[in-house]
Amino acid sequence: MVRFSLRIPDDLHDRIAARAGKDRRSVNSEILHLLEVALDAVGDDAGSP
Numbered sequence: 688m689v690r691f692s693l694r695i696p697d698d699l700h701d702r703i704a705a706r707a708g709k710d711r712r713s714v715n716s717e718i719l720h721l722l723e724v725a726l727d728a729v730g731d732d733a734g735s736p
Contacts, residue, residue: 693718 695703700714707717 703717704714707714710717712720
């Protein structure tokens with residue numbers, strides 16, 4: 688695992704935290720889940736910059 692800091696606006700953090708609560712996940716786990724879903728939706732688009 689890689690550890691890094693991420694700065695996000697307060698309102699975005701609030702939205703993620705609310706969604707994490709509904710999904711019974713930590714904020715960190717929710718962010719990982721959302722990233723995985725987004726990357727799966729994009730697929731392997733090698734032509735994208």
